[in-house]
Amino acid sequence: MMIRSAEFVKSAVRPSQYPPATLPEIAFAGRSNVGKSSLINTLVNRKRLVKTSATPGRTQQLNFFRINEAFYFVDFPGYGYAKVPRFLKKQWKPMVETYLSTRKTLKGVILIIDVRRIPGIDEHLLMNWLRHYHVQLLLVLTKIDKLSRTEQMKQRRNIAQELAVTEKELYLFSAKSGWGKDAVWDGILKMIDEEHS
Ligand SMILES: Nc1nc2c(ncn2[C@@H]2O[C@H](COP(=O)(O)OP(=O)(O)O)[C@@H](O)[C@H]2O)c(=O)[nH]1
Numbered sequence: 265m266m267i268r269s270a271e272f273v274k275s276a277v278r279p280s281q282y283p284p285a286t287l288p289e290i291a292f293a294g295r296s297n298v299g300k301s302s303l304i305n306t307l308v309n310r311k312r313l314v315k316t317s318a319t320p321g322r323t324q325q326l327n328f329f330r331i332n333e334a335f336y337f338v339d340f341p342g343y344g345y346a347k348v349p350r351f352l353k354k355q356w357k358p359m360v361e362t363y364l365s366t367r368k369t370l371k372g373v374i375l376i377i378d379v380r381r382i383p384g385i386d387e388h389l390l391m392n393w394l395r396h397y398h399v400q401l402l403l404v405l406t407k408i409d410k411l412s413r414t415e416q417m418k419q420r421r422n423i424a425q426e427l428a429v430t431e432k433e434l435y436l437f438s439a440k441s442g443w444g445k446d447a448v449w450d451g452i453l454k455m456i457d458e459e460h461s
């Protein structure tokens with residue numbers, strides 16, 4: 265994918281704060297510290313378009329980025345991080361659910377999962393919402409550089425079983441090595457092109 269431009273547009277909590285719904289949109293979701301910002305930065309060939317951080321879970325807004333003047337990437341706040349104050353957790357659910365249920369230009373959500381971790385209640389909950397609102401899903405297993413090839417395959421099998429999806433639906437990725445970047449882009453472009461009812 266040729267990236268000509270990638271720019272931060274704005275942060276939003278409520279629909280009235282979203283940018284105008286003029287471009288197809290892809291959203292990124294995952295637990296805090298899973299590597300969401302790193303995935304986005306890798307996809308757009310930038311070191312710091314999205315801030316990566318060692319103290320996760322602080323940004324509790326939807327962050328909109330415009331890519332190639334052609335579509336938006338939306339960075340969801342991370343979830344499931346124990347150090348986030350309770351009121352922030354409470355805020356996450358309505359913010360994300362409102363976005364998923366009202367955003368007409370949303371083409372798909374990328375759910376990022378640490379390849380070393382079996383998904384839990386948060387991932388199941390999000391996947392159920394996506395099904396309910398008929399939003400396309402792309403599943404990315406990240407940080408694969410932390411595991412041997414054999415361990416990667418084993419974890420992919422276990423995660424596929426837990427999520428009741430086929431192994432083919434789980435994209436292996438590493439922000440460290442760039443492994444899997446082209447495949448994830450193919451998946452994104454497919455979701456953008458898809459005419460789903
Ligand atoms: N080894 C490795 N580290 C990663 C990878 N992706 C992210 N990280 C590290 O994981 C930490 C959290 O990454 P970040 O992108 O900020 O996660 P976010 O909270 O989900 O946005 C940072 O220290 C990153 O350098 C990866 O693919 N491989």
Ligand SMILES: [Mg+2]
Nearest residue numbers: 300301315316
């Ligand atoms: Mg982040």
